[in-house]
Amino acid sequence: MSSAVVIPAAGLGLRLGGETPKAFREVGGDSLLVHAVRGLKAATAADLVCFVVAVPPGSEETVGKELTPYVGDAQLIVVAGGAERPASVRAALDVVPVDGIDCILVHDAARAFVPADAIERVVAAVRAGAEAVVPVVPVTDTIKRVGPTGDVVDTPDRSTLVAVQTPQGFAPDVLRRAHAAGADAGVTDDAMMCERIGVTVRTVEGSPDAFKVTRPQDLLLAEALLAERRMA
Template sequence: MALTDLSASPSVKDGLAIIVVAAGSGTRLGYGMPKALVPLAGRPILGIALESVARALPSARIIVTVPAGDTELSAIAVAHGAHAVTGGATRAQSVACALAAVDCAATYVLVHDAARCLVPARVITAVVAALAAGERAVVPVLPVNDTVRGVDAQGHSAGTVDRSGLRAVQTPQGFDADLLVDVNRQAGLLELDDQGALTPVNRVADPEGITDDASLIERFARHVPVTLVAGHDESFKITRPFDLVTARAVLEERAHRAVADHVAD
């Protein structure tokens, strides 16, 4: 999908809010701290993620979900001009907590994983441009390059899966704000209190089959198509130690390119 001129894309004046999910424990990284606090090239992952978002959409309102009892991630959020809210027990519940804190005037909401801290600006602006063009649910994706096999109940190969119809999902995912609130209410993740304000619902588990925000649309608003736009290899999710190695390499390459561009100028 071709990008439109950013000057025509929604700004905070048009009601654009970005939720950055940073309440994960980061157990698989093995640092003994929330994932978003883990250092990457001397800076916490959350700080890099917020810089990436602000670089693409400098005037958008940013809400960061943090673990209960947190102070460090909240301080990073504030330092980057974002608002921190306590997340829930799961990613979906954390997003609901953030939605309850979004200004009621919001027209569009983007939901982004802090762990995808290296997302290029053009991915973010592609999502926003699609929303500005009238789409109501937008997801960046990449083709699946590896051979994929199905597995039967005994753990044996069930044959190769046709990957031509498969895509790997990334963030930020963008939505019409009212639509995202509506499907979160239908899923039992949000409710209205006695004063008519949105309130997150404490749940034991997420609704079955809900793996990301787009899956809420596909389950509770099936009449709304989820539009796919091009993602980027650098938008990978930092989950395991090897991902940190890759992320450092990306940052080093970006630094080298920046120096080369400066010299060329």
């Protein structure tokens, strides 16, 4: 069996600043989106045969030409994304092939440097029977819950908390059911949508390298990581 990946890349990334949409900001001469696709392709055990990318409307042809050299013999489909992330994922999900796909990954282009082994762990867990899988890393900061006035309400036990990354993996029918349910108000990822329809979400080990480029200082971290990899 084979896997497909959906990459929502239509967001502006306002916290990152600048006029270029986040997925197309460059690190080391290539866009974050190119780095993300290249990293996914390196996960050979994932058997990725289809990449579906949702981009700002009007940029489909340009992005298709940019990504074609990096997908090898896999199918590349570029679609217009929506105003919000769930809409972009749905637009991409609508064109993912049905036959022969046993795992669909959903991956943030902003997590452009995920190691191959982290990707492969997600796919392996889905193929082992999990309906939804997320890669996670331990939370190292103390987390406080605060009320409307800004006062601390309580402090969760840090040992029970993890930070969730991407790519997240799903049994195809489960992901389609979650999106068909339309319960996306307030959701922050596709795993949360699956939780809302009663699906158990399994965790696997993530990677510190799978950080999300969100703010300008994250670009500096990405440049440093890329330089280190190129020297290795």
